[in-house]
Amino acid sequence: MSSLLRWRGYRFFFYSADGWEPPHIHVVKDGKEAKIWLNDLNLAVNLGYSAKELNEIIRKTREERGIFLEAWHDYFAN
Template sequence: MPTVLYLRGWRLHFYSNEGNEPIHIHAQKGDSDCKYWLDVDAYEIREAYAYNMSARDTREVRKIILQHFDEIVEAWEKAFGEQA
């Protein structure tokens, strides 16, 4: 499970066996867990799922992902190769 970022208690990571999926990131903090798809061309993110997430948690994770979008994409490409 490569960890990309650890901010504000959120661990943003990939699972090592997900290289056949489009670019995405998982975020986990305590019992809260979510996954976001990254659209590199449109520079947008889309929620794939969210468990035990408050509205505040969702806003915080979205903000972190958008602020570190390029870093996440670079980490994905390093881990799995370019697939965007």
């Protein structure tokens, strides 16, 4: 899947094979990656981000959550 959002160097996206899992978003920057569940905004995976970076990522995910969920459901509808 192409990027849903690029913000401050972060790329927000999901993989095309992710449809079997609950809705979530992957966030990458500078070789680091996080995975955030969209239903409750809990962190599923953190590979290298600091607490400060994660707070920033989760805050932005909360702001864009509706758009991310809409894209998820549109993509995985079939």
